[in-house]
Amino acid sequence: MTNKLGTLYGVSLGPGDPGLITRRAWQLLSGSGHWTYPVRKKNGDSYALDIALRAGLALPAAHTPLLFPMTHDSGILARYWLEAAQTVLARLQRGEDVLFLVEGDASTYSTFGHLQRSVRALQPDVPVEIVPGVSSFHAAAARCGEPLADVDDTIAIVPAGYGIAQIERMLADFDTLVLLKVKPLLDDIIELLRRRDLLAQGWFVEKAGAPEERMVHDLASLQGETVNYLSLLIIKNPGRQRGEMQRGCRKKKETPDD
Structure with missing residues (x-):
């Protein structure tokens, strides 16, 4: 098992037009990083993933939807954030880079901020890069x-x-x-x-x-x-x-x- 942690990337994809994906985001999505993306219900669609697919990017054979239900119940949300963070951290600890696909910009009212904090609460030294995008x-x-x-x-x-x-x-x-x-x-x-x-x-x-x-x-x-x-x-x-x-x-x- 490698001692080197992978990097967690918040990959901004813009609000919906695939032409607004930045070159940096495209480079990462074309690489070997493991794709993760938010869904609102089990087996549900992901708007962020749809932007990447409409851009012509191929969905990797191994990819992971992360469930974040639409609720304001802090107890329910905390449980799902922890599950998502544990899922992501397991790959990072194996030395894999993990890409979290985000519609819009990952630093603006984004689920990525919650994921980043949850992962670092479990392991503070996880490297993180936010790829900015069009809001x-x-x-x-x-x-x-x-x-x-x-x-x-x-x-x-x-x-x-x-x-x-x-x-x-x-x-x-x-x-x-x-x-x-x-x-x-x-x-x-x-x-x-x-x-x-x-x-x-x-x-x-x-x-x-x-x-x-x-x-x-x-x-x-x-x-x-x-x-x-x-x-x-x-x-x-x-x-x-x-x-x-x-x-x-x-x-x-x-x-x-x-």
Whole structure:
């Protein structure tokens, strides 16, 4: 048995378009590392794995799905995180590199962070490399043709689960607001945007870059609809942007010429 530990890689694949896979991720996926990927239920599909397969990469004969159920029960989650960490660590201890496939970016609201912490809780000296990737909100903004931020604009990127009160507060504080995982609160968010006269200032994007991608600018049309878990909203606050621009113009005028 080798004493050298393998490396755990968080391999970011982008939000859905295989063309957004980086050269570094492609290099690793074309190598000898053992593929692991998240599934939400036993024998279920993996969105991250699907991105790699649609890119034309061949699934290795040996590969391991890791089960992470959709639940907020911390006790249940802890058990599955431990099982996944033990499965991964056994291969790392044999000197194998392990690749964990991640949709989007592995450092942004990703299951990889939980896996990394769980593995290192069992063995702190496990080497880890995170391969950065295109995040869903960057891809969504590009598809909508909307800049997320310009010049001195401020931007907030948060899960919609923070709640309507917090979302309303952030609308006053930021020029652009990106809300991730909007499915549970979509109707309430639409009502808030209607009340703030911002319905025309938003984009809804579902599965950005995937074959099933959907973009909706008429946010009111989504009222009452059940949307996919992998969906987000980009909301612009033009009133606040005008104020920032006016302040910037005043500052510029007050600055003496060189």
